[in-house]
Amino acid sequence: AxxxxxxxxxxxxxxxxxxxxxxxxxxxxxxxxxxxxxxxxxxxxxxxxxVKAAAAVRNTEQLPAEGPRRSDVATDNPVPTPPFLGTRVVKGIPLKEYASWLDEGALFKGQWGLKRDVIDSVGRPRLRLWLDRLRTENLLEAAVVYGYFPCVSKDDDLIVLDEQGNERTRFTFPRQDRGRRLCLADFFRSEESGQVDVVGLQVVTVGSRIGEATAGLFETDAYRDYLELHGLSVQLAEALAEYWHARVRAELGIGVHDPAGLDGMLRTQYQGCRYSLGYPACPDLEDRGKIADLLRPERIGVELSEEFQLHPEQSTDAIVVHHPEASYFNAGGRP
Structure with a gap:
């Protein structure tokens, strides 16, 4: 509108x-x-x-001038011990390792715009064709840089520490103005507790070759192939992010709560949550600069533009939270 x-x-x-x-x-x-x-x-x-009537009424509600500095999120959950502190780089991840994490619903319906009745007859054969082509033409360069960092929280801030306990950088997240008044910082031990928590960070990419291939299709007016390959490349980057998030949960010892099937995984029916920059709980894209300083993703060929966009486009970053209550929420209102 x-x-x-x-x-x-x-x-x-x-x-x-x-x-x-x-x-x-x-x-x-x-x-x-x-x-x-x-x-x-x-x-x-x-x-x-x-404009729904209920929404119009809510907009006229008087918001509370002040609320609790911290929500009712539990503060006695165990803090896992990470396998290392700092960062590691992993390159050359085979397609077969993360292809099983591909969200076919998001690909077929969202990216390719297919109707349900043609998914089996059109969508799946086209997907097999593209996956075979990606393998034979070596268009994927899947890589990850990730790490674990000591941290504490203070009000709406997540403070990342160095190994000596000094502040290294901090993220400031929005807090809900009603409901539980959730804030991403609440999922970490407070500075006042005297305990140190841990936060995971990751950047994944499927590389620049696939982006160059999609650009070539566009330049030759092969629009169907362009749209299909571009949509697939975006979903493969997301599949790689899901795959590595599962790896992080396993390393932190909370992967035992993972569901058996992919459907449960895609519905986030597990402990811990992966928050990508730009979404409601962490909307400030400038925070990507802080993640880049901590992880140095240029080691896997990922650069940050002046507009804080990741290049290649087929890349994602995330803050990984281990807290059992961590879930997706809208920081602008009710959960």
């Missing part, structure tokens, strides 16, 4: 919103059909803004 109402009113040309590249192609097809004067051709109706 922001694009198709607010921007539409001030932009002199035609402006439309597409939720993904496939919808963008459909919009362009409709636009060209209108331009060519094809009978019956028309653009979809503009999206209308919908």
């Amino acid at each position: 922001y694009v198709e109402q607010d921007l539409h009113e001030i932009y002199q040309g035609e402006v439309r919103y597409a939720r993904d590249a496939f919808e963008g192609l459909r919009l362009m097809d409709a636009l060209m059909a209108v331009k060519r004067g094809i009978p019956g051709a028309a653009l979809p109706e503009l999206k209308q803004r919908r």
